[in-house]
Structures are given as structure tokens and as C-alpha cells.
Amino acid sequence: MTPSVEDLWFIPLGGSGEIGMNLNLFGHDGRWLMVDCGVTFEETVGGNEVQMPDPQFIADRADSLVGIVATHAHMDHIGALPYLADQFDCPIYTTSFTAQVLRPKLREAGCQAQLRVVEPRAQLALGPFSLRWLPITHSTPETNGLLIETAAGTIVHTADWKIDPAPVVGEGFDQPMWQALSNKTIDAVICDSTNALNLGHSLSEADLYEGLLEEVSASTGRVAIGCFASNIARLQTLGRVASASGRYLCLLGRSLIAMTAAAKACGYLTEDFEPIPPNDLGYLPAHEVMILATGSQGEPGAALTRLAANRHPILELDRGDRVIFSAKAIPGNETRIAAMEAGFAASGVEIVHAHRSNLPLHASGHPNAEELTHMYQWLRPAVAVPVHGEAAHMQANAELASRAGIARQLVGENGDLFRLAPMPSILRRAVAVGRLFEDKGRLRRV
Numbered sequence: 001m002t003p004s005v006e007d008l009w010f011i012p013l014g015g016s017g018e019i020g021m022n023l024n025l026f027g028h029d030g031r032w033l034m035v036d037c038g039v040t041f042e043e044t045v046g047g048n049e050v051q052m053p054d055p056q057f058i059a060d061r062a063d064s065l066v067g068i069v070a071t072h073a074h075m076d077h078i079g080a081l082p083y084l085a086d087q088f089d090c091p092i093y094t095t096s097f098t099a100q101v102l103r104p105k106l107r108e109a110g111c112q113a114q115l116r117v118v119e120p121r122a123q124l125a126l127g128p129f130s131l132r133w134l135p136i137t138h139s140t141p142e143t144n145g146l147l148i149e150t151a152a153g154t155i156v157h158t159a160d161w162k163i164d165p166a167p168v169v170g171e172g173f174d175q176p177m178w179q180a181l182s183n184k185t186i187d188a189v190i191c192d193s194t195n196a197l198n199l200g201h202s203l204s205e206a207d208l209y210e211g212l213l214e215e216v217s218a219s220t221g222r223v224a225i226g227c228f229a230s231n232i233a234r235l236q237t238l239g240r241v242a243s244a245s246g247r248y249l250c251l252l253g254r255s256l257i258a259m260t261a262a263a264k265a266c267g268y269l270t271e272d273f274e275p276i277p278p279n280d281l282g283y284l285p286a287h288e289v290m291i292l293a294t295g296s297q298g299e300p301g302a303a304l305t306r307l308a309a310n311r312h313p314i315l316e317l318d319r320g321d322r323v324i325f326s327a328k329a330i331p332g333n334e335t336r337i338a339a340m341e342a343g344f345a346a347s348g349v350e351i352v353h354a355h356r357s358n359l360p361l362h363a364s365g366h367p368n369a370e371e372l373t374h375m376y377q378w379l380r381p382a383v384a385v386p387v388h389g390e391a392a393h394m395q396a397n398a399e400l401a402s403r404a405g406i407a408r409q410l411v412g413e414n415g416d417l418f419r420l421a422p423m424p425s426i427l428r429r430a431v432a433v434g435r436l437f438e439d440k441g442r443l444r445r446v
């Protein structure tokens with residue numbers, strides 16, 4: 001199965017029909033380009049398990065793979081590279097922050113893959129694919145979509161995105177740049193479907209400062225905040241909230257330490273972000289403490305989970321203290337989160353959840369219906385290809401595209417061959433797909 005010079009193909013091996021473990025392949029003129037290679041976390045009888053797409057199809061064609069592009073630093077986009085990249089023997093292209101996050105993970109896994117750092121808005125030819133990095137706003141810095149131009153046609157791959165005019169860290173959404181792409185004839189847009197079922201417009205990261213400050217200031221005891229470590233803008237906002245409320249900031253959890261180090265190395269978190277060492281917490285009055293903690297999803301061993309079970313080595317939360325979830329519950333984690341909440345409630349710790357609060361305490365990184373409509377109206381592609389979602393999300397995304405005047409939508413799933421040029425069509429179940437997991441240092445099929 002080889003695309004000719006007239007063909008432009010898209011084959012997702014992961015992330016279409018599910019949320020997680022994205023792996024996208026683009027094929028043209030006998031060559032392949034990989035965009036993202038992520039993991040998903042699955043609860044199994046053996047515990048929480050890291051799973052990833054079975055890359056057999058592209059591993060069999062590794063010598064025609066021209067490169068791997070990592071669009072951003074989320075684990076559902078880069079998490080499988082440490083396990084799989086050695087099979088492909090080609091460089092990984094990404095911007096500086098994602099490289100900072102990925103490099104130690106590759107090293108830890110003994111992976112030899114080369115990282116090539118590109119500038120936002122860079123242009124690069126990889127084999128028959130001419131690429132342009134398109135900065136886009138999302139819930140982690142330096143996220144980039146891609147313009148992929150070939151002799152057979154042109155694709156815009158949005159990556160994960162939202163329209164955030166004030167993302168706190170990094171530049172605001174560059175609407176003129178996105179609108180200007182309509183000067184080109186775009187054959188297909190491959191587009192994030194995560195929040196296609198939500199009406200209206202997503203909140204901006206900048207909308208959260210007031211609400212978080214109000215929640216933190218209203219507490220008389222210690223405050224612990226659960227948030228995603230990769231959301232550097234949220235960490236920056238919380239640093240400002242700590243100084244405005246007269247509290248010392250303290251980070252609990254390995255991924256927070258790693259993410260803040262990567263952020264600082266790229267010039268982020270330079271002001272209003274001065275965490276104290278955890279061992280100093282014991283010397284401070286309760287009302288001067290603000291903790292950022294990992295474990296908003298109730299992950300076993302994470303800081304919040306241990307605090308809830310009163311098993312944290314350096315800190316105990318008590319009556320009068322408050323836990324704020326500046327995050328949403330990822331579907332599948334509800335039971336764990338409920339168990340964590342029960343633990344806090346048993347100690348008399350007050351719990352504030354973003355989705356139950358009247359104040360804005362969390363903003364999603366994905367586009368709601370209005371944002372999707374704008375994007376389709378700006379790009380006016382011949383075909384819309386919803387990805388990054390379960391069937392219902394992708395269907396909703398397709399309907400929005402149709403209402404925005406996009407003539408064709410191709411909704412498929414992992415393993416389908418999307419022929420984007422010369423004639424758009426889907427060949428269902430064209431390629432074998434599956435999942436791998438790691439078992440005692442070896443990858444096995446699920």
C-alpha cells in the first residue's frame with residue numbers, strides 16, 4: 001500500500017474514535033510523515049497501565065518515513081515516543097518547550113532518537129512534504145498546527161487548539177495568520193473534536209485569575225490546588241494568586257517540578273513564581289500556605305491522592321484547609337476522584353471543584369462549537385476530517401463543518417485510509433491497528 005505522486009493520504013493509527021494516544025500518518029509520493037505519537041492511560045485489572053498505538057504499519061515502512069513532528073508537550077501526543085521512536089530511525093521535529101519536556105523522557109528510556117528544535121512559524125521540507133509550523137493557542141505552551149503542502153494537495157492539521165486571545169503565557173491566538181491561510185486552496189483540515197459538543201466559546205486562561213484569587217482569599221487555612229502540571233499558564237496565574245493573597249507557593253509532585261524546570265529553561269515563569277522548598281511548609285502558619293499538587297485525577301501515588309489519604313510524608317491537611325480542583329475530571333477517573341474527595345471530607349477538608357463553582361476556576365484547552373465554526377469559515381477546506389474525539393465528538397464536529405459551509409466531511413476511525421486527494425473518500429479498516437502496553441520492559445499487544 002503506497003501512495004503515488006497524485007495521492008494525498010491520511011491514516012490515523014490512534015486518536016480517532018477515542019480521546020488519547022494520537023498517532024497520525026500522512027502519505028504522499030511513496031513517503032510518510034508522522035504527526036504525534038502519544039499514550040493513553042487505561043485502568044486494567046493489573047492497575048493503571050500506559051497504552052499506545054501499535055505502530056506496525058509504519059514500522060514496516062520505516063525507511064519511507066521522512067520525519068516525526070510533535071505538535072505539543074501533552075502525553076497523548078508525545079508519550080509513546082520514548083517507547084517507539086527507535087523503531088523509526090528518523091528525527092523528531094518540535095519547538096523548544098516540547099523538546100525540553102521530551103528530551104529527559106527519551107534519555108530515561110534509553111531512546112536514541114534525535115530531537116530537532118524548530119522555531120514557531122518555521123518552514124521545512126521533509127521529503128515531498130513542505131511544512132509550515134502554525135502557532136496556535138492550547139493549554140500548554142508552544143502548541144503548533146501544521147500546514148502540509150504537497151504536489152497532490154494541501155492539508156491543515158490543527159493539532160489541539162482553542163481560540164484564546166489572552167493565554168497568559170505565550171502569544172494570543174493569531175487570527176490574521178489563520179485567516180490568511182484561506183489564500184491557499186486547502187484540500188482538507190484535520191481538526192480537534194474534543195469539545196465539539198459544547199456550545200459557545202471556551203474560557204480564556206486570563207479569565208481565571210479573579211476567580212482563583214477569590215477562592216484562595218476566602219480560605220482561612222492552607223489551600224492546595226490540583227491542576228495539570230503541563231498547563232504553564234495556569235501555574236503562572238496561580239503564582240500571581242499566591243503573591244496577591246500573601247501566601248507562599250509550594251510545589252508537590254514530580255511532574256510539577258519537571259514541567260516548571262522545562263518552562264523556566266524556555267523563559268517562562270520568570271516573575272511571580274517563586275516556590276519554597278516543601279520542607280519549609282512546617283514552619284509556616286496555615287493562612288500563608290498555597291500548595292500546587294499533582295493528582296487532580298486521583299492518580300495513585302500522586303501528591304493530592306496521598307494528601308487525601310493522609311499519607312503524605314511532609315504535610316497533613318486538616319479541618320479549615322481547602323482543596324481547589326482547577327481541572328476537570330477526565331472521563332474514566334470519576335471513581336478515583338470520588339475516593340479522594342471522601343478522604344478529604346473525612347478529615348474535614350473543604351473541597352471546591354471547578355465544574356461545581358460559580359467562579360471560573362478552570363478553562364479547557366479545546367475549541368467549543370463557535371471556535372470550530374470560525375476555523376472552518378476562515379480555512380474553507382474542501383473536506384473536514386474530525387479527529388481527537390470519540391464518535392459523538394467527531395460527528396458533532398462534522399455537523400459544525402457542514403453548517404459552516406464545508407461541502408464534505410470524512411468521519412472515520414483508527415486504521416481507516418482517508419484519501420484526501422485526488423478524490424476524497426474513505427477506505428474503512430484499510431490498516432491493522434491495535435494497542436501496545438509495557439510489561440516488564442517489553443512491549444506487548446493488549
Ligand SMILES: [Zn+2]
Pocket residue numbers: 022074076077160388
Ligand atoms: Zn490531545
Ligand SMILES: [Zn+2]
Pocket residue numbers: 072074138160365
Ligand atoms: Zn493537548
